[in-house]
Amino acid sequence: MLAVARIERKQHLEPDDVGAISQLLAAATAADEHQPLDDHTWLDLVQGGRGDFAALVAWEGGHPHPVGYAQVTRGADSWAVEYVIDPHHRVPGNTVGVDLLAEAGRLIAQQGGGHVHLWVGRSGPQSDRVAAAIGLRPGRTLYQMRRRLPVEPELVLAPLPPTRAFVPGRDEEEWLEVNNRAFEWHPEQGGWDLATLKERESAPWFDPEGFLVYEDGGRIAGFCWTKVHAEHDPPLGEIYVIAVDPGVSRRGLGRGLTLAGLDHLSRKCVPVGMLYVDAGNLRAVKLYVDLGFVVNHIDQAYVGDIAPG
Ligand SMILES: CC(C)(COP(=O)(O)OP(=O)(O)OC[C@H]1O[C@@H](n2cnc3c(N)ncnc32)[C@H](O)[C@@H]1OP(=O)(O)O)[C@@H](O)C(=O)NCCC(=O)NCCS
Structure with a gap:
């Protein structure tokens, strides 16, 4: 018994x-x-x-x-x-x-x-x-999606948007504004404050080079923040947070920034790209499926x- x-x-x-x-x-x-x-x-x-x-x-x-x-x-x-x-x-x-x-x-x-x-x-x-x-x-319901890297060249339909590395101590306020606007509806990613961001910046995995920032007219208008899980076998390169300012959405920037993040991870020789997405975030799920991501497992x-x- x-x-x-x-x-x-x-x-x-x-x-x-x-x-x-x-x-x-x-x-x-x-x-x-x-x-x-x-x-x-x-x-x-x-x-x-x-x-x-x-x-x-x-x-x-x-x-x-x-x-x-x-x-x-x-x-x-x-x-x-x-x-x-x-x-x-x-x-x-x-x-x-x-x-x-x-x-x-x-x-x-x-x-x-x-x-x-x-x-x-x-x-x-x-x-x-x-x-x-x-x-x-x-x-x-949260999907964990993965795809092998690098991405096939035929999926890169346009030149990647130009990005630069996040600058700690300078970019926080502007980044928080864009993040909170884009994720206004999101229970965990919306409503971040400086303390939350600083806490992530102090994490051992944080690498500003993998935190890609896109500017439009001298202001942050989108970003792709990556995180490498080196301890995983094989190492996983996560699209940790990605967003486009709602004012410039639907212009292909989300797709371009995702590809830029994956390109950064490939250059670091990470063999698998990974991300988490709410099953109900249909825009983002469609984008990732189009880029060859498949659901690896579901968190509930x-x-x-x-x-x-
Ligand atoms: C998801 C997000 C990054 C997409 O960025 P974007 O610049 O608007 O997307 P793109 O212009 O590159 O479009 C990518 C695809 O999504 C689709 N899409 C974009 N906005 C859409 C909308 N409002 N409704 C339906 N589909 C949409 C487009 O149809 C496009 O597919 P297509 O190439 O077949 O036309 C952006 O909407 C965003 O920042 N959302 C809030 C934050 C978020 O959800 N991040 C992802 C968390 S996992």
Whole structure:
């Protein structure tokens, strides 16, 4: 008979916990070719956590290591939940995921309840069931798309738009204006402030040479920000953020800037281009499909409300 997992709640992780959970994350990343948790949340928790975090560690009798892990974060107006199950414990009928989510649901209810977002990488029927265990239903769908590099010359229909590297300390304000106008409707990419941008600029992967800026009349009018995932095998070159100022859209600039970003990545000998796009962003999806990108996998958000309890 399959055991029900014992779930430990923690506000702070001891070095032993961090070691054991890091091993679990590494095993899941290798099995799924996908990082199971948001890096920032995990690192914050490892570095001591704050009051608005909780870690849930799942144990099963007979196994000296955690069999699953979830983290719950209270945001400004909603809760974020993420979970990961040891690849060896993803057998039919195993309840680790459901047990972790049930505990997350109890914790959120005890803290006053609220709106909940659960992001699952490489989602499927199993994650649908786990989310349903606490009444969450599918929300946003994100495609991860990829294509081999370099791009075939016949796809380059016009000369690439001239771009320059982003200049830290000078371009921030103007870039933020364009980004926030183009992504006004977007829950995560819109409404960025200087602190958010500076935080990305200080990330180890940040490279201004890969942050291509296009100017029109001396003002930033579009950009293609790339990010190289050198640790991935094979290395992936991500189109991290791309946008065109709404005032100059539909002139072929989006296509040109995507190609310019891919060209930059090819020159760095990155063999695969990758990007994330909302399934509902039909303009962008059409653009990427036209450029030979295909869906590699789907990440799914599950959403719902938990009553106080
Ligand atoms: C997606 C985006 C970069 C496209 O830039 P753009 O300069 O308008 O696009 P292009 O002129 O190069 O057009 C590319 C294709 O998209 C299509 N397209 C562009 N705008 C469109 C619109 N409003 N409705 C339908 N299709 C549209 C065009 O038909 C074109 O295909 P075609 O070559 O067959 O005509 C731009 O719309 C944008 O910045 N959007 C907001 C930010 C965003 O969504 N970024 C992508 C996140 S993954």
